[in-house]
Amino acid sequence: MAATQILDLEAFPAGADLSTKQFHAVKLNGDGALVTAGDGDDILGILEDKPKSGEQGTVSLAGRPKAKLGGTVSPGALLAVNANGQLITAAAGKRIVARAMESGAAGEIIQVQLINAGAIVPTP
Incomplete structure (x- = not known):
């Protein structure tokens, strides 16, 4: 059943190298850039790709990623x-x-x- 369905996607700049963080929870840092979410964090969504620092990363904000x-x-x-x-x-x-x-x-x-x-x- 692991098929992606009905996603609300948006792109944000990566604030760190997230090339190994595809399908991990992410949040925005103080500069509005993506970073890996941690224990207890309020997340932005799930990272859909593998951006390096400064590249655009696509995030599932809602749906079934x-x-x-x-x-x-x-x-x-x-x-x-x-x-x-x-x-x-x-x-x-x-x-x-x-x-x-x-x-x-x-x-x-x-x-x-x-x-x-x-x-x-x-x-x-």
Whole structure:
């Protein structure tokens, strides 16, 4: 099922070498340039290509892009970002950025549904 569907794409300059960060979560830095998102960050979206610093990078702002995983996830799981910009199952207190549309393990690329509404998983 890992097919990209219905994406809202936009280009931004890369603020760092993102040539190894395709399908990772990204955000904008203070200069309005793309950088890898980290643990707890509010993301802009998912990087669709492999820009080097200063080149334009295409970002999925909404829809069902492919995303790289940083851990094992189940279909329907709410996802957060780890320190490397990969998506992981959201734990209590973490910002929800997407929902898994299929299962996968660390290092795999799966289809997700971007949520990115800034919701935090409640602490029980």
